[in-house]
Amino acid sequence: MCKINMDVLRAWVDGRVIQALGQEDDVVVGLVIGWVETAVEEAPSEKKPADPRLLQVQLTGYGISE
Secondary structure, X not given: OOOOOHHHHHHHHHHHHHHHHOOOOHHHHHHHXXXXXXXXXXXXXXXXXXXXXXXXXXXXXXXXXX
């Protein structure tokens, strides 16, 4: 059972992307939301949880280093 409210998470990610980049970027938001959705779907079947460092590496190419 997933307790993540994706609408709330999407709004939060939108705000953080605007804060980091100074503008809205749907590609970056989609990347983050897709990563979270995949991590949530695979969590019960994986023995090892998703590694957020991999997402950070992907976001560095977009100028987000936080």
